[in-house]
Amino acid sequence: MNLRRFVVMGGAVLAAFLFSVWLNAPDLDLDPIAPPNLASATTEQVRAGEYLVRVGNCAGCHTAQGGPPFAGGRAIDTPFGAVYSSNLTPHDETGLGRWTDADFYRAMRHGRSKDDRWLSPVFPYTSYTNLTRADSDAIFAWLRALPPVDRAQPEATLRSPYELQLATRVWRALYFKPATDAAIAAMDRGQYLVEGLGHCAACHTPRDDRGGPIAASRYMGGEIAGLSWDALPLAGLGDDPHDPEGQELAALLKTGVHSRAAVAGPMAEVVFNSLQYLRDDDLAAIVSYLRRLPKAEPPAAPRVPRVSDDERAALRKRGATIYGEHCAECHGDDGEGQPRQYPALAGSRLVNAVSATNALRLTLDGGFPPSTDGNPYPYGMPPFSQRLSRADIAAVLTYIRSEWGNEAPAVSVVEVERR
Amino acid sequence: MTSVPLMRCPDRHPRSATRRLAAATAFLLLGLSVAPPLMADEVPPPAEMAERLKACAACHGDEGRTVGDTYYPSIAGKPARYLYNQLVSFRDGRRQHRVMASMLGVLSDRYLGAIATWYAAQPHAKQPAFEGATAEQLAIGERLTVAGDSSRNIPPCQDCHGEQLTGVQPSIPGLRGLPTRYLDAQISAWKQGQRQASAPDCMGKIARSLTAAEITAISAWLASQPYPDDAPPADRLPHDRLPLDCGGVLP
Numbered sequence: 001m002n003l004r005r006f007v008v009m010g011g012a013v014l015a016a017f018l019f020s021v022w023l024n025a026p027d028l029d030l031d032p033i034a035p036p037n038l039a040s041a042t043t044e045q046v047r048a049g050e051y052l053v054r055v056g057n058c059a060g061c062h063t064a065q066g067g068p069p070f071a072g073g074r075a076i077d078t079p080f081g082a083v084y085s086s087n088l089t090p091h092d093e094t095g096l097g098r099w100t101d102a103d104f105y106r107a108m109r110h111g112r113s114k115d116d117r118w119l120s121p122v123f124p125y126t127s128y129t130n131l132t133r134a135d136s137d138a139i140f141a142w143l144r145a146l147p148p149v150d151r152a153q154p155e156a157t158l159r160s161p162y163e164l165q166l167a168t169r170v171w172r173a174l175y176f177k178p179a180t181d182a183a184i185a186a187m188d189r190g191q192y193l194v195e196g197l198g199h200c201a202a203c204h205t206p207r208d209d210r211g212g213p214i215a216a217s218r219y220m221g222g223e224i225a226g227l228s229w230d231a232l233p234l235a236g237l238g239d240d241p242h243d244p245e246g247q248e249l250a251a252l253l254k255t256g257v258h259s260r261a262a263v264a265g266p267m268a269e270v271v272f273n274s275l276q277y278l279r280d281d282d283l284a285a286i287v288s289y290l291r292r293l294p295k296a297e298p299p300a301a302p303r304v305p306r307v308s309d310d311e312r313a314a315l316r317k318r319g320a321t322i323y324g325e326h327c328a329e330c331h332g333d334d335g336e337g338q339p340r341q342y343p344a345l346a347g348s349r350l351v352n353a354v355s356a357t358n359a360l361r362l363t364l365d366g367g368f369p370p371s372t373d374g375n376p377y378p379y380g381m382p383p384f385s386q387r388l389s390r391a392d393i394a395a396v397l398t399y400i401r402s403e404w405g406n407e408a409p410a411v412s413v414v415e416v417e418r419r
Numbered sequence: 420m421t422s423v424p425l426m427r428c429p430d431r432h433p434r435s436a437t438r439r440l441a442a443a444t445a446f447l448l449l450g451l452s453v454a455p456p457l458m459a460d461e462v463p464p465p466a467e468m469a470e471r472l473k474a475c476a477a478c479h480g481d482e483g484r485t486v487g488d489t490y491y492p493s494i495a496g497k498p499a500r501y502l503y504n505q506l507v508s509f510r511d512g513r514r515q516h517r518v519m520a521s522m523l524g525v526l527s528d529r530y531l532g533a534i535a536t537w538y539a540a541q542p543h544a545k546q547p548a549f550e551g552a553t554a555e556q557l558a559i560g561e562r563l564t565v566a567g568d569s570s571r572n573i574p575p576c577q578d579c580h581g582e583q584l585t586g587v588q589p590s591i592p593g594l595r596g597l598p599t600r601y602l603d604a605q606i607s608a609w610k611q612g613q614r615q616a617s618a619p620d621c622m623g624k625i626a627r628s629l630t631a632a633e634i635t636a637i638s639a640w641l642a643s644q645p646y647p648d649d650a651p652p653a654d655r656l657p658h659d660r661l662p663l664d665c666g667g668v669l670p
Contacts, residue, residue, distance in 0.1 A: 065520070066511030256525075272525040330473070341470075365518055366474045371527035377465045378530075380474030383518055387477060 026172045030110060031181050034133060036100035041141030049142025052135055055282070056128075056197040057274035061085045071095070071149035076122050077226035078211060081158035083122040091148035096140075104143075105136040110178055118168040120156065121176070126213065129179040130187065130196035175212040190289025193282060200290075203231040203266065206299035214299065222299035223355065229265040230357045232349055233298075238291035242347070246287045254283055255374030260337060260344040262369040262378070264362055272370035302355045307410040312398060315410060319399025322392050326384070327400075335404045341379045346404035356397060356411045363393055364419060390416040462532035464540075472534065474522060484544035485598075492601050496543030498652050500589040503535035504616070504667050513615040515608075543650070546596040549642035560640025563633060571628045574662035576637075579621075584641070586652035590668045593652055599642035606634045617666035624663065 038045075053059070062085045064073040072087040087095040096104065103114040111125035112118060119125060161167050187195065194200050205213045206222030221233035243249055248258040256263050256271045263271050278286070307315070324333075330342040337344035345351050350358050366383035369375065384393060394413040401408035465471075469482065479485055483495035494502060507528070509519040523531065552560070564584075567575040577584055579591055586593030594602070608614035609626035616622055626634070661668065 066513065268525045365521060366477065368474060368522055368526055370525035371530045376527065376530060377471055377533060378526075379471045380522065382474045382477035383522075384477070385518075 023169050023173050026176045026178055027110070030178055033102050033106050033109065036102045038101035038137050038141060041137075041144065045138045045141040046145055048135075049138035049140070051277070051279075052139050052197060053142055054274055054277045055193065056139070056199070057270055058088065058139075060269060060273055062088050068149045068151065070143065070146055071151040072153055073151060075154075078122060078158075079225050080162040080211065081156060083120050083156045083158065084154040086123075086153045087149065087151050088143050089146045089149045089151075090144050091150050094150055094152045095148055096143060097148060099140075101137045101140045104140040105131075105133055108136050111172065111176065118165055118172065120168060121171055121211070124199040124202040126176055127196055127199035127201055129176075130184055130192065132184055135197070171210065171212065174210070188285065188289070189282065190285035190287070193286050194289050198286070200234060204234045216297045217299045218296050219293050220296050220298050221353075223302065223357065224266065227266055228357065229361060230353060230355050231267075232353065232358075233295075234290055235293040236295045237293070246291050249290065250283055250287045251374070253286070254278065255372045256370040256378065257340045257343075257375050259339040261348060261350070262343045264350070264367055264369070265358060268367070268370045271372065276370070276372040276374070298354070302357070304356075304409070305412040305414045307398075307412045311412070312402075312410045315395045315398040316402060318392070319395035319397070320403075322388065322396040323399055326388070327396065330379075335400065335406075340375065345400050346406065348406075351400055352406050352408045354409065356401065356408070356415065359397055359401070360393070360411065360416060360419060363388075363397060364416075462529055462536055464533040464537040468533070468537045472537070475534075480544075482541040483538040484541070486544050487547060489598055490600050490604075492597050493544050493546070494538050495541035496651065497539060497592055498586050498589050499535045499539035501586070501592045501667075502538055503532055504590065506531040506535060508616070513617070515613055542648075543596065543646075545648045546646040548645050549599050549639065551599070552636075552639035552643050556636040556639040557643065559633060559636035560638075560643075563629075563637055564640055568628075573625055573628055576641075577657060578662045579656070579665070579668075581653040582657050583650060583653070584644070585650045587656055588652050588654055591652075593650070594641050595644055595650065596646035597642065599638045602638035602641055603635055606638065607631065610634065619664045619666050621661070621663040621665035 041049075059069060061074055061076060062072050063069050064071070064085075067073055068089070070088040072085040074085045075082045076085065089095040090097045092098055099114050106112055107114070107119060107123075108125060108128040108131050110129070111121070111123070156163060184192070184196075201213060201219065203224050204219050204221055206217050206220060207225060208214050211225065219234040221231040224231050237243075237249060238246075240248070242260060243258075248260070251258040252261060252263060253271065253275045255276065256268060275283075327345075331337050331345050332342075335345035335348075343350075350362075353359070362381055364383060364385040366381045368380040369378040371378060388396070391413045394411045394416045397411040397416075400406065401411065469476075475483070478491040479494050480491075483493065485491050485493045505514060506523055506526075508514040509516060510523040510526070510531070512520070526534075563573065564576045567573045567578075576594060579587070580594050581587045581591070584594045605614060606622075606626050606629070609620075609623050610629065610631075612623070614623075629637070
C-alpha cells in the first residue's frame, strides 16, 4: 500500500468516525431511564394525567377530526411532507398496549420509540425532554385507561431523503439536546410548563430551512410551516404598556379574549383544547415566565411584492372608505374595538406584525375566538373572501396597518391574490 | 365534549382487572365533562345573538335568512336539533366545508346548541319559486318526490320530511325554500359520500340509489314549489314512523 492511498483511506475512516461521533452526540451520556414501575396506577395518577394531557394539548395532534380521541391519524403538514400522529390508546397492535411507562418516558425524554426508531421531530420531544418521570408516568397512566382503538398510524409521506432514519438522526445532532435530571430540577414551575409539556417553542420559535429551531430568534414567532398562519412573538410581552401586571395576558390564555385582543387560528385551538383548563397557579406561573422571556433577533421578514409610495397612498385612500363601510361598526372609527367583543386594531400585535398573514387570513376566512368558561359565547368575525374583492382587501389591510399609530408594511393586491 | 365518541368505542379486548379498574376510574373522571349532546339544542341563547353571529350572517343572511339566487341555504326557522346536528357534523367532518369547519372548530357544544336554538326561533323567509326547471325535470322530480320508487326502496320524501315537505320537529329539515343549486349539491354529496349523517345514514342510502339526472330533477322540482310565510315544520311524521332507520333522527 502506498502512502497516498494510506492517507486517503485513513482520512475516510477518520471522517466516518468523527461523523458517527457527531451523529451520536445527542444519544451519548444520556441520563438513564429508570425501569418500569407502574404496575397499577393510582386514582391520583390518572387524575393528574388527565390534567397534564390537557396542558400538553396531546389531543391537538393525536385526535383526528371527528375521530376517536387519542387514536391518532391526523395529518401534520410540514415543508417536507405529511406526518401522521400515532395512536396513543392502549391497543396492543396499533397503539401503546405493549408499552411500559419506561418506554413512554424514553419517547418523551429521548425521542425514541419502543422499537428503538428515532421519532420524527414533528413530535415535539425537543420540549418534552424537559418532562419529569412522575408527570410522564401520570400521563401514561391516564392513556392506559382509555378504551383501546384499533387504528394503525398511517405511513408518513415525507419526500426523499427526509423519510430516512439517518435524516432524523442528522436533525437530532443539529438541534436536539436531551435534558438532564439536574436541569429539569432547576426549573421553576412556569419555565417547566412553557419549555416542557406546553411545547410553546414548537410554533413560537421560528424554524430554519431544515425545520430546526433558530436559537438566535428564540420565541420571536414567525411563519408556522404547513399551517399558513404566523405565531406571534412571546418574547417582549413584559413590555406591553397596556398590560403592566400581566393580567391581560392571563385573561387571553384562559378565556381567549382580553380587553383589546382575541386569539385566532391555531392559538384559538390551543386555548379551546388546553389552556382554558389551566389551574390558576399554573396560569400565573406561565404568565410570569413568558413575561421574562428576553427579546431576540426577529426572524427574516417574509418576501412580499414591493408597494410604491403612490400605490400605497391609493390603497390607503380606498381602504379608508372600505373600513368605514365594513369594519368600523364593530372595530370602531379609531380602531379602538369593544372590550372582550371586538378586538382593537389600533396598537394590535397581530395587525402590526411585519407579515400580514394572520390579518389576511382573518379577513378572508373570518373566525371565532374559542368558547371557554370565561367567554362561552364569543363574537365572531365574518369572512370577507366573497364580499370584498382582492383589491379591496389589500386596500383595507394597508389602511388598518398604517392608521391610528400602526406601522406595518402595506399589503399589495398580488399578496392577497396569492392566498 | 371530545369525550363523547369514547362511549361508542366499547372495549372489545380482554383486559387485566387493573386496567379495567383504571378504565372505570377514567370514565368516572371523564363523565363529569360529558354533556349529553342531544340536550344541547335546548340551551337558551344569550343576549345579542345577532351581533355574536355576524360571522354567520355574511353568507346566511341577517337572522339566517337568504332569499333568491344564492348557494347558501336560509337557516331561519329550521328545526333546532337538525341545525345542531349540522353544526356538529361540520365541526367533526361528516359535512365538508372549509370555512364552516374552521369557524366551528373552537366552539363548544353548548354554544352550537345556543346557535341552533336561536336560528330555529327566527321566522323563515318567504322564497320565490325557481322558474328554470324543464318540463321533463318537473315530471321526473314530482314522481320521485311524491311517490318515491318502491322497486328501489326510495320512499316518498314527505314520509320523512313532513306532509307539506316543511320538515318535522325536532330533527328533520324542510325541503322547501332552498336554492336548487344547494339541494343538488347536497344530495350529490350524499351520493358521493362527502356528506354523511350519523349512522345508519338513511339519506346516503337513498342518494346512492338515484342517478345524477334524477337528483337534478328532484332539486329543480323542490325549488319550484312555492314557500309561503306560514309553513313551519310539522310536529309529527305523517305515518308516525320513519320508513328507514336514520341515525341523525333519534326519538
